[in-house]
Amino acid sequence: MADEADPNTAAAGFSAAVNGGGRTVQECQDMIRKSFRTPMVKFLREHLEKSGCSLGENFVKAVHCDKLISGGYVRGEGIMVCSNHMSIQDEVNQVVIHELIHAYDDCRAANLDWANCAHHACSEIRAGHLSGDCHYKRELLRGFMKIRGHEQDCVRRRVMKSMTANPYCSEAAARDAMEAVWDICYNDTKPFDRAP
Numbered sequence: 001m002a003d004e005a006d007p008n009t010a011a012a013g014f015s016a017a018v019n020g021g022g023r024t025v026q027e028c029q030d031m032i033r034k035s036f037r038t039p040m041v042k043f044l045r046e047h048l049e050k051s052g053c054s055l056g057e058n059f060v061k062a063v064h065c066d067k068l069i070s071g072g073y074v075r076g077e078g079i080m081v082c083s084n085h086m087s088i089q090d091e092v093n094q095v096v097i098h099e100l101i102h103a104y105d106d107c108r109a110a111n112l113d114w115a116n117c118a119h120h121a122c123s124e125i126r127a128g129h130l131s132g133d134c135h136y137k138r139e140l141l142r143g144f145m146k147i148r149g150h151e152q153d154c155v156r157r158r159v160m161k162s163m164t165a166n167p168y169c170s171e172a173a174a175r176d177a178m179e180a181v182w183d184i185c186y187n188d189t190k191p192f193d194r195a196p
């Protein structure tokens with residue numbers, strides 16, 4: 001599932017990068033390797049393995065992306081991180097964690113159908129909530145103010161952005177699906193005991 005890069009973050013990345021265009025594929029691959037030493041990535045990897053889905057060599061690949069997306073997960077292929085839309089290690093960690101949650105959902109639910117708007121929405125809600133994509137520090141960087149209840153608004157906004165890439169879900173269908181599954185999926189924090 002392709003996840004759209006935040007236009008604000010991407011723009012900041014472009015202006016901050018020396019060459020004006022994010023990271024090279026090689027630099028990004030090194031950053032992915034570093035992300036595998038963080039506790040969150042280690043934890044998710046362990047739980048994928050426990051669920052019978054071990055991550056082979058090159059499961060997470062750095063690639064150049066023409067579309068304004070930060071990364072994606074494709075069943076049977078693995079995770080891609082868009083090197084040209086990355087600038088700092090934290091962004092790479094976030095994308096890897098977010099996409100590993102999609103991989104975990106795909107692993108644990110044999111009948112998961114990415115073309116089903118409710119299934120896709122559920123995984124985006126979980127990935128957005130559990131990855132810390134909407135942590136207030138990252139929201140401040142994007143120029144959104146932290147106010148009470150903002151975390152859920154942020155997750156909703158990002159779920160809708162990710163779902164625009166799904167050709168099977170119109171905007172209205174995506175919104176209806178998201179609201180229908182919100183409570184169940186937002187509160188489903190597996191493999192974590194609670195939201196990290």
Ligand SMILES: [Zn+2]
Nearest residue numbers: 003124127162
């Ligand atoms: Zn996603």
